[in-house]
Amino acid sequence: MTRFLCIWVVLLGGLLSVLSGFSAAAGAKHADCLWYTQPAAKWTEALPIGNGRMGAMVFGGTASERIQFNEDTLWTGQPHDYARPDAATHLAEIRRLINAGKAKEAEQLVRSSFLSVPLRQKAYQPFGDLRLVFPGHEKATDYRRALDLGSAVARVSYRVDGVTFQREVFASYPARAIVVRISADQKQAVTLSLKLDSPHKNSQTRAIAADVLALSGLVQEDGLRFEAQLRVQATGGRVVVDGSGVSVEQADAVTFELVAATSFKNFQDITADPAARCAVDLGRLKGRDYASLLKEHIADHQSLFGRVSLDLGRTAQADLPTDKRVAQLKAGGLDSDPALASLYFEYGRYLLIASSRPGSQPANLQGIWNEELNPPWESKWTTNINVEMNYWPVEVANLSECHGPLFDLIEDVAISGARTAKSQYGCGGWVLHHNTDLWRGTAPINNIDGVWPTGGAWLCQHLWEHYLFTGDKEFLARRAYPLLKGSSQFFVEYLVKDAKTGWLVTSPSFSPEQGGLCNGPTMDNQLVRSLFNDTIEAAGILGVDREFVAQLEKVRAQLPPNQIGQHGQLQEWLEDVDKPDNNHRHMSPLWALYPGADITPADAKLFSAAKTLLKWRGDGSTGWSFAWRIPLWARVADGEFAYRQLNLLLTKRTLPNLFDLCGPFQIDGNFGATAGIAEMLLQSHVRIDAATTQIEFLPALPKAWPDGLAKGLCARGGFEIDLTWRGGVLVNAVVRSKLGQPCVLKYGVHEIKLQAKKGESYEFDGRVVSKTKKHE
Ligand code: FUC
Numbered sequence: 001m002t003r004f005l006c007i008w009v010v011l012l013g014g015l016l017s018v019l020s021g022f023s024a025a026a027g028a029k030h031a032d033c034l035w036y037t038q039p040a041a042k043w044t045e046a047l048p049i050g051n052g053r054m055g056a057m058v059f060g061g062t063a064s065e066r067i068q069f070n071e072d073t074l075w076t077g078q079p080h081d082y083a084r085p086d087a088a089t090h091l092a093e094i095r096r097l098i099n100a101g102k103a104k105e106a107e108q109l110v111r112s113s114f115l116s117v118p119l120r121q122k123a124y125q126p127f128g129d130l131r132l133v134f135p136g137h138e139k140a141t142d143y144r145r146a147l148d149l150g151s152a153v154a155r156v157s158y159r160v161d162g163v164t165f166q167r168e169v170f171a172s173y174p175a176r177a178i179v180v181r182i183s184a185d186q187k188q189a190v191t192l193s194l195k196l197d198s199p200h201k202n203s204q205t206r207a208i209a210a211d212v213l214a215l216s217g218l219v220q221e222d223g224l225r226f227e228a229q230l231r232v233q234a235t236g237g238r239v240v241v242d243g244s245g246v247s248v249e250q251a252d253a254v255t256f257e258l259v260a261a262t263s264f265k266n267f268q269d270i271t272a273d274p275a276a277r278c279a280v281d282l283g284r285l286k287g288r289d290y291a292s293l294l295k296e297h298i299a300d301h302q303s304l305f306g307r308v309s310l311d312l313g314r315t316a317q318a319d320l321p322t323d324k325r326v327a328q329l330k331a332g333g334l335d336s337d338p339a340l341a342s343l344y345f346e347y348g349r350y351l352l353i354a355s356s357r358p359g360s361q362p363a364n365l366q367g368i369w370n371e372e373l374n375p376p377w378e379s380k381w382t383t384n385i386n387v388e389m390n391y392w393p394v395e396v397a398n399l400s401e402c403h404g405p406l407f408d409l410i411e412d413v414a415i416s417g418a419r420t421a422k423s424q425y426g427c428g429g430w431v432l433h434h435n436t437d438l439w440r441g442t443a444p445i446n447n448i449d450g451v452w453p454t455g456g457a458w459l460c461q462h463l464w465e466h467y468l469f470t471g472d473k474e475f476l477a478r479r480a481y482p483l484l485k486g487s488s489q490f491f492v493e494y495l496v497k498d499a500k501t502g503w504l505v506t507s508p509s510f511s512p513e514q515g516g517l518c519n520g521p522t523m524d525n526q527l528v529r530s531l532f533n534d535t536i537e538a539a540g541i542l543g544v545d546r547e548f549v550a551q552l553e554k555v556r557a558q559l560p561p562n563q564i565g566q567h568g569q570l571q572e573w574l575e576d577v578d579k580p581d582n583n584h585r586h587m588s589p590l591w592a593l594y595p596g597a598d599i600t601p602a603d604a605k606l607f608s609a610a611k612t613l614l615k616w617r618g619d620g621s622t623g624w625s626f627a628w629r630i631p632l633w634a635r636v637a638d639g640e641f642a643y644r645q646l647n648l649l650l651t652k653r654t655l656p657n658l659f660d661l662c663g664p665f666q667i668d669g670n671f672g673a674t675a676g677i678a679e680m681l682l683q684s685h686v687r688i689d690a691a692t693t694q695i696e697f698l699p700a701l702p703k704a705w706p707d708g709l710a711k712g713l714c715a716r717g718g719f720e721i722d723l724t725w726r727g728g729v730l731v732n733a734v735v736r737s738k739l740g741q742p743c744v745l746k747y748g749v750h751e752i753k754l755q756a757k758k759g760e761s762y763e764f765d766g767r768v769v770s771k772t773k774k775h776e
Pocket of ligand 1: 365513
């Protein structure tokens with residue numbers, strides 16, 4: 001019987017680790033499962049699956065199962081330009097007031113005349129629910145449910161009256177469908193009824209074929225229309241599909257295929273026919289059997305997930321159900337369960353694959369999972385930390401393709417952001433403030449803290465990072481550079497002289513979510529400098545735009561430098577007004593330390609000032625604020641404090657299904673911590689020169705992880721790396737070069753330059769490169 005595969009993997013893993021005395025080989029497999037001995041009592045206990053475009057939460061009830069699903073283009077609203085038409089006419093006055101020290105008056109004027117229309121953006125919507133009822137299954141025994149991260153299949157199994165039932169649910173990217181399989185170890189045992197419904201009031205179901213049930217509806221008048229279609233295939237037994245749902249009696253097994261679509265074509269056009277889209281998707285699946293769908297799905301998922309693995313050691317805690325492990329952290333902390341840290345890392349990779357695949361929307365505040373009509377912060381894309389954090393692990397964790405949806409979004413906001421640049425500021429190029437939604441809103445929203453014009457500049461860093469990791473010149477020329485140039489163009493026209501210092505600054509602006517309106521907060525200066533650096537370098541590589549480059553260089557020289565204040569701290573603002581021990585959740589002025597790369601030990605004074613600010617900030621509060629502190633502390637080589645933040649995140653801000661909590665569920669912390677763990681083990685942000693990357697091994701290894709193994713992590717310059725360490729010391733690093741670029745390998749004080757050849761592998765023991773061999 002194939003019952004509950006991952007338990008066997010766990011047992012086998014434990015056995016192997018005992019036999020080998022070292023958990024590396026077995027632990028990696030063991031780490032790939034979330035499992036429970038009871039169904040989810042609420043949404044935040046259910047298990048997420050996703051194919052980038054469709055997501056679902058599987059509750060795993062026995063007598064009644066709920067599978068709540070989403071499709072990533074179902075939002076409130078319709079195509080809309082949020083920019084305030086006459087905003088630019090107030091810009092000079094707002095700037096004058098800020099320069100005159102009258103920030104409060106400037107804020108009043110911003111509130112009355114400068115914010116978006118309407119003030120708030122639109123919300124991501126739940127789509128529907130599959131509700132299955134299994135008569136007589138109230139009293140089940142031997143209950144197990146699990147999410148196997150390696151195969152991306154959610155499984156439920158239990159026994160009723162001597163029969164073992166099994167459910168498997170997965171979201172297939174190649175099949176563009178969610179597939180549900182219900183089977184039993186005895187013939188004719190599967191009897192159930194199913195309803196398909198939606199929280200959208202006007203939705204309705206109808207039978208559109210003997211084996212297909214459809215659900216259709218409308219989010220709002222003039223808004224998005226949606227349709228889901230569900231096909232049922234039973235082996236044996238009787239199936240009836242009518243307008244009210246599906247009933248199956250005495251089948252051996254049943255497979256449901258669920259497809260879903262909306263009328264969304266792009267952010268300016270919602271004229272697609274969702275029913276026709278569903279028919280195409282379902283049509284493609286006709287004649288496919290369950291085994292072939294499952295096989296194709298696992299192969300697709302493994303092609304991404306299988307690239308990386310992480311083992312940080314394991315204890316007996318790792319044999320417990322996942323919710324118990326999370327609960328036990330309160331007593332023992334993460335030290336008692338190092339395998340939970342690696343599971344969290346693997347889960348981050350899993351969640352990214354599930355919520356961001358080529359062609360989908362990018363992962364939003366909740367990834368792709370949402371059950372609420374009014375989700376927190378509309379479950380949209382917040383650009384002053386959250387959406388970027390979602391994509392921090394993508395390159396280092398070898399999921400480069402999953403970056404695609406974010407690049408698609410940047411291309412969209414460059415279009416809507418060009419309109420905003422004109423209407424808000426009378427400038428060319430494009431601008432994005434602190435949020436965007438399905439309609440690619442780019443104007444400042446909500447309140448004065450929405451007046452933060454560097455969201456687009458931050459997103460541009462992702463384009464450049466993708467190039468640094470992949471060396472893809474075609475991507476640089478065709479996609480990245482035009483966007484970098486457009487964003488730079490905006491700042492060249494928009495930056496204005498600060499009355500006191502004479503520097504060219506953003507104005508009006510805001511240091512994310514604290515202070516008031518101001519000129520040139522440190523984070524903005526860092527973002528604009530980094531944007532200009534990247535644009536200039538990209539133009540050089542591509543051999544284009546000499547004059548524009550000269551102009552950027554001239555403006556760059558007039559940007560405010562990072563300043564060190566009276567307490568030895570990196571200043572958050574142009575003026576030295578920081579309050580010691582301000583432990584705000586946002587780490588904005590530390591952007592250049594991480595995810596930026598401009599603050600490094602090369603400038604010892606600045607590096608130390610950044611560290612002072614980092615210390616002031618102390619521990620995190622929201623999930624993502626713990627998560628941001630992990631790579632920051634890793635960048636200052638303090639593995640213990642980085643680990644402390646991870647420990648607190650898992651102990652205080654983690655749900656039973658390992659979803660991160662901001663206040664409510666918010667997925668950024670999952671992704672930020674995944675990137676943070678990688679940053680503790682491997683760093684490659686320091687560039688010796690334009691062609692040479694420094695790759696540093698175990699820069700911030702905490703005592704709690706003395707032995708470990710990380711496979712398949714990526715470094716800038718096109719390197720893939722496997723690491724083994726014992727007793728806190730690097731044993732071996734295998735470095736595979738995909739591009740043939742030189743690098744410096746660094747471990748502690750030892751550095752060695754390597755003229756890597758494309759396609760070659762090198763082994764490094766912390767001091768010398770000992771041998772080379774060919775790799776595929
Ligand atoms: C920013 C954060 C909040 C939350 C929201 C989505 O405003 O400061 O904590 O993460 O985004």
